[in-house]
Amino acid sequence: MNRNQRPAHPVGATVRRAPLYTPEQRRLRDSSRWTLVQGLLAPLQFVVFLVSAALVLRYLGSGEGYAAATVSVVIKTLVLYTIMVTGSIWEKVVFGRWLFAPAFFWEDVFSMLVLALHTAYLVALWQGSLAPRALMVLALAAYAAYAINAAQFLWKLRQARLDEAAQRAPGAAARGVAA
DSSP, X not given: OOTTSOOSSOTTOOOOOOOSSOHHHHHHHHHXXXXXXXXXXXXXXXXXXXXXXHHXXXXXXXXXXXXXHHHHHHHHHHHHHHXXXXXXXXXXXXXXXXXXXXXXXXXXXXXXXXXXXXXXXXXXXXXXXXOHHHHHHHHXXXXXXXXXXXXXXXXXXXXXXXXXXXXXSTTTTTTTOOO
């Protein structure tokens, strides 16, 4: 921006965004069993990720524990597939789309990268096309993408909670916030 252009929003101004969920979507989210499934699978996947990342790093650091690291990456990938399938069902229930609902578009786009990297690991393992060290580096790349994607979803969870708090706040109706 050159100095003759003004910012779209004055400095210090609050920029409002649309709430993450409409009231109907929030109702569907809260009443869906898939919300509970996602709520259980997400922390499970994170624990599996931490254990597997430690095993992969152990192998890369010491050259020991290749079999355990390999099994852990396969388990992490299977858990990822499970959460992606159930998450797609959740998205269909709440937003009427299997994937790429506007509220979660970029999270879903990045999830495709995460899936591609994990799947590349499985294919390379199955084909024997990468040496063990290269496989573990690929697993770490997949895990880095997963960590970014998990942070995206945590940010959305925070946004949803802030939206709900704003809607419960006194004067929300007067500010035009849907109840």
